[in-house]
Amino acid sequence: MWETLANSFALFAQVDNALALLIGVIVGTIIGAIPGMTTPMGVALALPFTFTMQPVTGILLLLGVYKGGLYGGSLTAILINAPGTPAASCTGLDGYPLAQRGEARRALDMALYASCTADFVSNLSLIFFAGVLAQFALSFGSPEFFTLIVFSLTIIASVSGNVLLKGLGSACLGLLLSIVGLDLIYGTNRFVFGQVDLMGGLNFIPVLIGLFALPEVLNFYSRTETVRSLSALAGKGATFLDYRKAFKTIMRGSLIGVILGVIPGIGGAPAAFLSYSEARRTSKNPNNFGKGELEGVAAAEAGNNGVAGATLIPLLALGVPGDIITAIILGAFMIHGLRPGPLLFQENITLIYALFMGIMLSSIYLFIVGKLSIRMIAKIADIPQRMLFPVVLILCVFGAYAINNTVFDILVMFVMGIVGFGMLRLGIPAAPFLIAFILGPLLEDNFRQSLLLGRGSWSIFFQSGICIFFWLLTVLTVVFLIYQRRMGSKIFQEENNG
Amino acid sequence: MFSNQNLLAGLALLIFGVLTLTVLIPYGVQKPDSVQLQALAPSFWPNIVALAIAAIGLALTITTLLAERRSKDRNRAPDHVSSPSAAPTQFWLTCRPFVALAICFALYFCLEPLGFVLACAIALVALMMLAGEYRPQFILPIAVLVPFGLHLFFTKAASVPIPMGILEPWLLRI
Numbered sequence: 001m002w003e004t005l006a007n008s009f010a011l012f013a014q015v016d017n018a019l020a021l022l023i024g025v026i027v028g029t030i031i032g033a034i035p036g037m038t039t040p041m042g043v044a045l046a047l048p049f050t051f052t053m054q055p056v057t058g059i060l061l062l063l064g065v066y067k068g069g070l071y072g073g074s075l076t077a078i079l080i081n082a083p084g085t086p087a088a089s090c091t092g093l094d095g096y097p098l099a100q101r102g103e104a105r106r107a108l109d110m111a112l113y114a115s116c117t118a119d120f121v122s123n124l125s126l127i128f129f130a131g132v133l134a135q136f137a138l139s140f141g142s143p144e145f146f147t148l149i150v151f152s153l154t155i156i157a158s159v160s161g162n163v164l165l166k167g168l169g170s171a172c173l174g175l176l177l178s179i180v181g182l183d184l185i186y187g188t189n190r191f192v193f194g195q196v197d198l199m200g201g202l203n204f205i206p207v208l209i210g211l212f213a214l215p216e217v218l219n220f221y222s223r224t225e226t227v228r229s230l231s232a233l234a235g236k237g238a239t240f241l242d243y244r245k246a247f248k249t250i251m252r253g254s255l256i257g258v259i260l261g262v263i264p265g266i267g268g269a270p271a272a273f274l275s276y277s278e279a280r281r282t283s284k285n286p287n288n289f290g291k292g293e294l295e296g297v298a299a300a301e302a303g304n305n306g307v308a309g310a311t312l313i314p315l316l317a318l319g320v321p322g323d324i325i326t327a328i329i330l331g332a333f334m335i336h337g338l339r340p341g342p343l344l345f346q347e348n349i350t351l352i353y354a355l356f357m358g359i360m361l362s363s364i365y366l367f368i369v370g371k372l373s374i375r376m377i378a379k380i381a382d383i384p385q386r387m388l389f390p391v392v393l394i395l396c397v398f399g400a401y402a403i404n405n406t407v408f409d410i411l412v413m414f415v416m417g418i419v420g421f422g423m424l425r426l427g428i429p430a431a432p433f434l435i436a437f438i439l440g441p442l443l444e445d446n447f448r449q450s451l452l453l454g455r456g457s458w459s460i461f462f463q464s465g466i467c468i469f470f471w472l473l474t475v476l477t478v479v480f481l482i483y484q485r486r487m488g489s490k491i492f493q494e495e496n497n498g
Numbered sequence: 499m500f501s502n503q504n505l506l507a508g509l510a511l512l513i514f515g516v517l518t519l520t521v522l523i524p525y526g527v528q529k530p531d532s533v534q535l536q537a538l539a540p541s542f543w544p545n546i547v548a549l550a551i552a553a554i555g556l557a558l559t560i561t562t563l564l565a566e567r568r569s570k571d572r573n574r575a576p577d578h579v580s581s582p583s584a585a586p587t588q589f590w591l592t593c594r595p596f597v598a599l600a601i602c603f604a605l606y607f608c609l610e611p612l613g614f615v616l617a618c619a620i621a622l623v624a625l626m627m628l629a630g631e632y633r634p635q636f637i638l639p640i641a642v643l644v645p646f647g648l649h650l651f652f653t654k655a656a657s658v659p660i661p662m663g664i665l666e667p668w669l670l671r672i
Contacts (some may be wrong), residue, residue, distance in 0.1 A: 049651075051658075052655075052657060052658070068628045102546035139593070161559070163504060165554050165557055165561070166504070166507055167556040167620075168550075168554050169507070169551060169554040169555065171563065172547050172550045172551045172554060173514075173549045173551065176518065176544065176547045176551065177541060177547065179544050179547070183528075183540040185538060185540075186530040186533075187541055188527075188528035188529070188530050188540050189526075189527075189528045190526065190527045190528070190540055190544065191522065191526040191527065191544075192526070193525075193526060217598070218595040218598055218599065219595070220629070221591075221594035221595045221598045221628065221629065222591050222592065222594060222595045223591060223595075224587075224591065231536050232548075382669065384631070385627075385629075386626060386630050386631040387626060387631055387636065388638060389625075389629065390621075390622050390625035390626045390629060391622070391640065391644050393602070393621075393625060393646070394618045394621065394622055394644055394645060395644075395648065397605065397609075397614075397618060398614065398648045398649075398652060401614070401658075401660070402607075402652055402658045405612060405658060405659060407606065407609055407661075410606055411606055414599075414602050414603060414606060417602070418599065419597075421595065422510075425503075426503055426506055426507040426510060427503045427504065427507060428507050438569065447543075448537075448538055451535065451537050451538060452538070456534075456535045456537070471652075
């Protein structure tokens with residue numbers, strides 16, 4: 001045990017790792033703070049830079065972007081009521097009124113303290129629970145993995161936006177694209193059409209950049225640029241007394257974030273809103289919420305950041321991404337020849353512990369970067385988009401090329417950009433596409449391996465207790481999601497009528 | 499607008515699903531000589547997915563049409579009438595993404611002959627001007643420094659051989 005920890009520390013304690021994590025947090029905070037630039041887009045753009053890095057260094061860079069992005073989204077939500085991330089929209093409910101009252105600095109400080117505390121709690125949960133879950137997952141075979149992936153695909157419902165059918169359609173398109181290449185059992189071509197470059201299947205990165213970064217760039221050209229005015233960073237910062245008063249709310253929000261973060265597909269936004277509503281319900285001043293209550297900022301940020309470490313639990317322990325960002329990080333593991341899941345805990349435990357050490361350090365970095373950079377980031381977020389988006393496009397070109405040193409990947413990226421732009425225009429969400437594209441090969445491989453094991457009998461998918469457990473969980477989740485959507489549309493209709 | 503979008507999405511999915519089933523799979527998925535089990539055949543999974551796409555497209559089309567009918571019964575007001583004065587701007591805004599795409603594909607074809615640095619610099623100038631930035635004091639430094647900086651990072655720090663094209667003699671000296 002101690003020897004493993006010592007080896008992990010040796011693997012982690014390198015200047016490259018510390019620097020990559022710091023750069024990641026800074027870049028993530030900047031990207032999160034720029035309206036129109038999303039955290040998944042930031043992680044996707046950072047991914048090509050990790051190819052030549054050591055696995056730990058590369059993954060820490062991406063985790064830094066992820067964590068920085070979660071916090072960065074709150075900056076513009078508070079300052080100009082333009083949330084950089086969906087979850088940060090909850091922070092803006094009280095943060096922006098505080099800024100209008102001349103207490104922007106206090107709101108930003110509280111957002112930072114709540115983010116760091118929640119991030120720390122979430123990281124601890126990751127360290128304590130990921131190993132336990134991985135131990136349990138060691139008893140999984142192909143049928144169990146198949147049912148687990150089917151369950152994981154239910155996350156598509158939560159990233160499908162307003163129309164579930166569009167999300168499902170998008171996921172099916174992703175599944176279809178994941179089929180391109182050689183068939184693993186018979187060695188025959190599927191959708192290759194004589195193109196040698198397609199025989200190995202489509203690379204994940206050009207598809208990812210094409211779907212997430214390019215449509216945003218193209219969409220920018222279809223609208224007039226909005227000129228934003230920044231509120232001055234006025235007022236005093238939050239005091240220790242403010243933090244102590246909100247501590248209970250922060251801890252509750254952190255736990256809500258951890259619990260919701262472990263469940264694939266929930267994400268930061270529902271955690272932020274649940275934490276916010278709980279804070280409001282238990283507050284002595286519920287009427288102040290929405291009008292500039294500091295506790296509201298703390299609750300929203302704690303819920304949002306409590307998710308960060310917890311979403312890595314199913315990723316590391318089961319190899320199942322909990323959201324779109326962890327799906328990209330799963331891709332990063334694969335690029336470095338690593339497959340997250342129970343076997344990773346057996347074969348690469350030093351790497352896992354090294355990552356845990358880095359993740360703990362990220363909370364400290366987040367605090368330092370947040371404290372030092374509030375003024376600077378507020379200015380960076382104001383870079384005109386007419387300069388920013390062309391630069392992002394060129395970054396995409398270099399990034400797509402660097403994967404395999406082939407311009408074919410750039411072509412794939414541009415084609416996927418057209419697909420993504422078309423989907424954006426038709427209101428078809430891109431996240432289900434990408435999740436299905438990543439999980440598709442796993443789903444098909446485990447399905448076919450199970451049938452081979454069961455000699456063609458479909459009963460193999462219902463033989464073990466784990467399989468039945470995941471089927472039940474899938475059914476329950478689907479029923480819950482349908483009920484939730486019906487309730488949502490009912491409320492929407494009532495609001496429209498009333 | 500919203501229902502039109504859903505209708506178009508439904509029809510697009512339906513057409514794509516049917517095309518995949520009738521054209522892409524028969525011509526694009528090679529069949530092995532013998533298949534022991536149909537569920538293990540290379541075309542089994544693509545067929546299931548394509549069928550699902552077509553079914554989802556059909557369901558989306560039908561639900562949108564039904565919803566449209568219901569809402570028409572309730573409210574017969576016209577959707578939206580655009581003002582004639584906004585038309586030219588709107589037309590240009592509609593065209594701009596396609597011009598940007600054309601620049602992207604021109605960039606793709608120039609990357610190897612011109613080299614990444616030069617091709618990206620030209621593309622950056624074109625893209626920034628298309629976006630409405632005309633000040634040379636901003637355009638030129640960005641167009642030179644960004645591709646050159648990325649070239650340096652990828653070639654020197656990440657050891658990725660970036661095609662240098664006609665600038666190779668100068669770039670190799672750095």
